[in-house]
Amino acid sequence: MSDPRFEEILAPLRANVKEQGDIVRKLKAEGAPDLDIKQAVAELKLRKKVLEDKELSLAPTSATFDRAKMEDLLKQEQMLEVDCSILTPETVLKASGHVDRFADLMTKDVKTGDCFRLDHLIKAHLEKIAVEKNTSPDVKAECRDIHTKLEGMNKEEMAAVMEKFNMKSPLTGNDLTEPIEFNLMFGIHIGPTGLVKGFLRPETAQGIFVNFKRLLEFNQGKLPFAAAQIGNAFRNEISPRSGLIRVREFTMAEIEHFCDPSNKKHPKFDDVRSTELLLYSACNQMDGKSPERHTIGSAVDKGLVANETLGYFMARIQTFLTRSGVDPTKLRFRQHMSNEMAHYAQDCWDAECLTSYGWIECVGCADRSAYDLSQHSKATGIRLAAERKLTEPKVVDVIEAVPNKAAIGKAFKKNAKQIVDALTTLSIEDIGNIEAKLDKDGTYDLVVDNNSFTLSKDMIDVKRYKKTVHVEDVIPSVIEPSFGIGRVMYTIFEHNFKTRENDEQRTYLSLPALVAPVKCSVLPLSSNTDFHPFIKELSSALTKLDISHKVDDSSGSIGRRYARTDEIAIPYGITIDFDTLKEPHSATLRERDSMGQVRISLNEIAEVVHNLSYNKLTWKEVENKYPKFEQQESKGN
Incomplete structure (x- = not known):
């Protein structure tokens, strides 16, 4: 925003944001408690939003759409x-963290079952209280404080806010349930037994x-x-x-x-x-x-x-x-x-x-x-x-937890494979911890999928050795x-949604020709049968050059039909008229945005549209090469 008048308005808001930004930096540098940092960041976001809203309100085009x-x-x-x-097994999304963390808090109307996202509901409720005339300054300040902390609040803290302000359903005034964790994934059951859990x-x-x-x-x-x-x-x-x-x-x-x-x-x-x-x-x-x-x-x-x-x-x-x-x-x-x-x-x-x-x-x-x-x-x-080749071979220390499959199988039977697989994925640090615990206590409790298995020294052999490697894992x-x-x-x-100048009722989509689904329309001026061979010839030429097009031979004035094609973003229109019947045969090519028209030979026009559609040629270049067609479109069409 370069206008100095706007900067005078925005300067104090920018200063407010910077002041809070400096506070956040200081809290982080001093190792302040997480709650204090979250509160400061929430206040920073509020100030940023005030600044951004003001910037948008000053933008000349923001209110015209x-x-x-x-x-x-x-x-x-x-x-x-x-x-x-696409169906995704639970194990995949468990590993990615979606099962445990991909959730919002919500609440329900106890009678109707209507669901509300809780942070949005609290925000709306506090904003309503804050603007009421009879709300005391202390309550307004408390509302602002909660608003700043809301993003970092847990389920219990949000429940306390609901209780303190006696929040009800905004639709019915009914009581609301306690906060509920709602995972945002759609759960499904895969297979004929339904025992395999998954998600969309x-x-x-x-x-x-x-x-x-x-x-x-x-x-x-x-x-x-x-x-x-x-x-x-x-x-x-x-x-x-x-x-x-x-x-x-x-x-x-x-x-x-x-x-x-x-x-x-x-x-x-x-x-x-x-x-x-x-x-x-x-x-x-x-x-x-x-x-x-x-x-x-x-x-x-x-x-x-x-x-x-x-x-x-x-x-x-x-x-x-x-x-x-x-x-x-x-x-x-x-x-x-x-x-x-x-x-x-x-x-x-x-x-x-x-x-x-x-x-x-x-x-x-x-x-x-x-x-x-x-x-x-x-x-x-x-x-x-992946593997990365080393410039020179190197000697590395290797530590492995080698399972005694016979001992593990005898002790844990159907769980044995699960335990053996878990031992093969242990990190060097994990193996070191196991070795130390076995040496000290003679046993180690291995946790696999929330199940604990007590392993004895005879079930695991920790081996250490040196190895020359030419590649390393990455x-x-x-x-x-x-x-x-x-x-x-x-x-x-x-x-790209536009209205014609001086005609607000005439709207169109100004999509670039490259992405417009239909590149060209073919518009015979009337239903005269003499036009049919030229329409067929032109359609065939466009098809050979892979130009998507549609023929509009419906009733209505040419201006009205142009307007229809503009609405669905067709960038170019070819009009077959009575001059097309004359030698040498030609047609009018119209460009959607400028509504400019030129006259082009019928045997050239398909290639011109192809080059325009794929950015090999500009409309200005076309206008400079071919004679302009001056007939104006009627405003009333």
């Missing part, structure tokens, strides 16, 4: 996308991780390599809202790029080094500063972005989004702050797009370190690692770009 009109237009298209759902997948990534070993073999055991997947994911949201922004079933596209953790350079990074991105760093967020423009090369060189591979994908994400129709002036990359960052992540940036809903995350791009493969390897006992790091296709689609629709 008519979402209802755009949604009415989209409903007319009658387009559906279908995909098969909450993301597409885990399927790639569990197939890592096979994917590595396909790549001849070499790093780096990548795998991609697109498909439906399912999250049992307590209260889905905001159209395509938050739904229970949605399409994801994810790339998992596996690389050596000691070498995260990318061979194509120089190709994107000069790409400029709007970066909203964690530091700028805490200081109340605006996002700043950097080339991705300088951002990586300075350490603002963690490594080349992460930076490469961020640059490619921007190129994909803008070529697909996202407005580049409404796109930024926001870095996760330390309190948002997953404990295993080394860096994470969200591609956020500005819409009528505010800034929404459309693509996440994270360096997930080696967390996922480590977790699945630990859970399954399967080695999920658990790859994962760089993950993750696309929410529905959110990207919604943003593209909103950024």
Whole structure:
């Protein structure tokens, strides 16, 4: 926001954010209690939101978008996308942490059973109390304090808030239940017996991780390599809202790029080094500063972005989004702050797009370190690692816990295999602990899947020896770009929803020709049978060049038919008229956004549309080459 008048308004809000950001930094540096840090971070988020809301309110285009009109237009298209759902065994999502941690707190109306997401309910209730005239200053202050702490509250603390403020169902006024932990995954039972528990997948990534070993073999055991997947994911949201922004079933596209953790350079990074991105760093967020423009090369060189591979994908994400129709002036990359960052992540940036809903995350791009493969390897006992050749052989100390299968089998019978498998996955540290405990007490309690088994010295032989190795195991790091296709689609629709100047009732979608599903319409001026051979000839020529098109020979004026094709984003229209019947045969080519028209020979026009559709030619170049057709479209059509 460059207008000095706006900066005068925003300056005190920026100062408020920076002041709180400094407090957060100080608390972390001093090792303050977690609750104090969470409270300070929550206050920082509130101040950031006030600043961002004010920035959006000052933006000249923020209040002009008519979402209802755009949604009415989209409903007319009658387009559906279908995909098969994917079943995931519980063991996979247990290893990834989704079974234990992928949950929200909710509460229910005791009479009707209506469900509410608890943090949203508390926020709304406290905001309502805070604006009431008869609310005392002390209660208002308490509401603000709870609001700042809410994100870090556990089930018991939220229950206390519900009780203190005597919260009821906002729909009926009925009593509410105690807070309930609600896992966001859809549970299912697999197989004819129903004994195998599973879930509809909450993301597409885990399927790639569990197939890592096979994917590595396909790549001849070499790093780096990548795998991609697109498909439906399912999250049992307590209260889905905001159209395509938050739904229970949605399409994801994810790339998992596996690389050596000691070498995260990318061979194509120089190709994107000069790409400029709007970066909203964690530091700028805490200081109340605006996002700043950097080339991705300088951002990586300075350490603002963690490594080349992460930076490469961020640059490619921007190129994909803008070529697909996202407005580049409404796109930024926001870095996760330390309190948002997953404990295993080394860096994470969200591609956020500005819409009528505010800034929404459309693509996440994270360096997930080696967390996922480590977790699945630990859970399954399967080695999920690549090999790195050593420049020189080296001698290493090896320690192994060798199970006495006969003794274990005799003592534990059907559980023996489970115990033996667990012993083969132990870390060096675990084996050392077992050895020390056996030497001291003569027994060791091994915990496997929440069951404890007491092992004696005769069941385990701890062996130590030296070994010369020429390679070493490497658990790859994962760089993950993750696309929410529905959110990207919604943003593209909103950024390209337009109204004709001086005619607000005439709306259209200005999708780039590259992504428009239908590239061209063929419009005979009337139902005159003399036009039929030319329509057939033109349709055949377009088909040979793989140009998707539709013939609209319906009744109605040409202006009305142009309007219909504009609504469904068709970028080019070819009109067959009475001049087409004359030698040399020609037709009118119209461009959707400018409504400009040129006259082109019939034997050239299909190739021109092909080159326009795939960015080999610009409309300006076409206008400079071919004569303009000056007939104007009637406003009333």
